[in-house]
Amino acid sequence: MTEKTPLHDIIAARIAQQGRITFADFMGACLYEPGLGYYTSAGRKVGAEGDFYTSITVHAAFGRVIAREIAQMWRCMDTPADFTLVECGAGNGRLACDIMDFLAEREPEMYRGLRLVLVEKEPSLEAAQRDMLAAHVGRLEWLAPEEFAAGGFTFSGCLYSNELIDALPVHRVLRTPEGLRELYVTLKEGEFVDEIGELSTPAIAEHLQRVAVELHTGQQAEVNLNGPEWLAAASHALRRGFLLTVDYGYPAEELYTPLRKTGTLLCYYRHQTEENPYIRLGLQDITAHVDFTSLIKRGEELGLQKVWFGEQYRFLMSAGIIEELEELECSSMSDEEKLRLRLTLKKLIVPQGGMGDTFRVLVQSKGVADPKLLCQRRIGF
Template sequence: METDTMTPLKTILLDRILSKGRITFADFMAACLYEPGLGYYTSPGRKVGAEGDFYTSMNVHLVFGRLVAREICRMWESMGSPGRFDIIEAGAGAGQLAKDILDTIAGINLPFYDTLTYCLVEKEPTLKEAQKAKLADHLARLDWHTPEELAEGGSTFSGCLLSNELIDAMPVHLVEMTPAGLMEVYVTALDGEFGEMLDEPSTPELAAYLKRLGISLFAGQRAEISLAAIGWLEAAAKAVEKGFVLTIDYGYPADELYAPMRKNGTLLCYYQHTTEESPYIRVGLQDITSHVNFTALMERGEELGLHTVWFGEQYRFLLGAGLMEEMLALEKSGVSETELIKNRLALKKLMLPDGGMGDTFKVLIQAKGVDNPQLLCMRDWGKCF
């Protein structure tokens, strides 16, 4: 492994631990990603896309945003085409998905476009300028909220609260099952480097989380627990008065996420399009992520009145939402053969199963106060074309 860089954030965190004592891995990860001005997401520079460290679906092909837009149109219709509809995108990044969605709705459903407000919520405040520039054609439809405003429940919405790869970027607690019971991973500082120690969990919520899901880790197994994701869903349930919560991210149901084969959990770091296992290097310069526990979101959602109306692999969602129709339209549009090949390769990337974006990525749609919605992803896509 290459020699690690002493970043300003690494110095600050080492000093913090030396003066105040060990911190939970969740606090370490929160600082690595979101320490003001120094965290991975809160420091200058592009993170997503070719010039960043990883791609998300919308960077692969704009058809992703087009299909999400088609589904949102269907959500509006299933709510009786109300005269006011909010699309709230949490973790909106530089606004690419917002652009693809708004361009599409403006093109296919003008009456809906004229009623909607698209509210961007992003933890990194400087991205607002990039969003404004990218969305210049849609300024009349835009609004912004801070994550705190969303979490505090001051405003309520009727419409769709959407996120793509937001929850995997939330800090997680790390736990390990030992012969003495469930222990938590704490981050320590020694001789200018980070270390780990196991001790009693910092909160009883960790053991309670696993118990609720009926998960028993085996001795030596490590796992991530995202209390932040549950907190986020609780805030989402308060914010959405009526409508849908649409969550797209990589992850698994709990039994798969915590299966014995994942002995070391799913924590992974990204730096310049390569993966790295250690979260203790390039502190503040690399992304740290973990897979989403969709069962936890579904179970807590049901308790909060957010009923699961659809959950499945991204490729199923995209097919139901009209991927083949989009493909056929593209093939007939007279673009060059080179363009067509590029498109086919990109679509393959979005759809490929066995570890590709097609099945590792999941789509969860939860609804509140909407009876029996008939969404596109529910179509029997075998009969669609």
């Protein structure tokens, strides 16, 4: 039975009016309907009291390693006097705080000309970000996603995001013997159900062509048109510098392998996974793994060079997590605390099954000749 959350009637009314809606519209309402969506309603989402963990909640070392790489980006750009950091999908500001703390402490020259622009779909998170980043308040600015997408904002520096793209609404498709079809959402006897129809937009087939994917008959998958669209806005905003995207996902050939017959759509509710997106509307998170090939290819069309792409554990190892660990351990920690720290950081980098493997990092650049980043260092593994 579908639980009748307040969102249920709103979505049901839309379906009654239109006959059916795309899964992307359904997911968009479940996550972002003002005041009622998963991300746009009250309550902790991330961490022990929420529904899932992200790398940020594991340890500040994650943000500090990213900060090391950002400082290296600044050097690759010849240490400009002004450098802008932009975080999209900034949540409660935890990652931004870890990055800013590191830069204030270790990179005073860079920090002097630093500003941080926070872009977050849920406006009420601004208060949490203001509290979290109180030590850096003079450097903070906020920008609504709509303004970011509108094209008036430009900057030079680095735009980073953690688990943004997987939270953008996706279309669902199915390869039938007659060709590629879309899975819509409709209502049957009061329950939300799938309905197969023609593609709602030719952009879906174009997207799969761009990443050279042909689904097998019977194979179901997700297509994220919002990711490349967001990248176009990001690329437009970036005059010179870098984009750093962290998320879970795969290159297209791995994401759309025929072995993955039903796609990667997954819901999270209180640290349990759930396959049915048609329950607990607005109360459970809905995500799909990111197709990194589409971000790389779209980026190339937009004038963004791929600098580095790989697993999070490789990124963290090359960019300085061992140095972070060594520095943390130098302080007056007991042996038990040191062990606990090592076990915690292991979660971020363990290659098999941990966050280090499923999560990928993509670094793209614009207008920086032959950058030498920390993640490009050769490490013996």
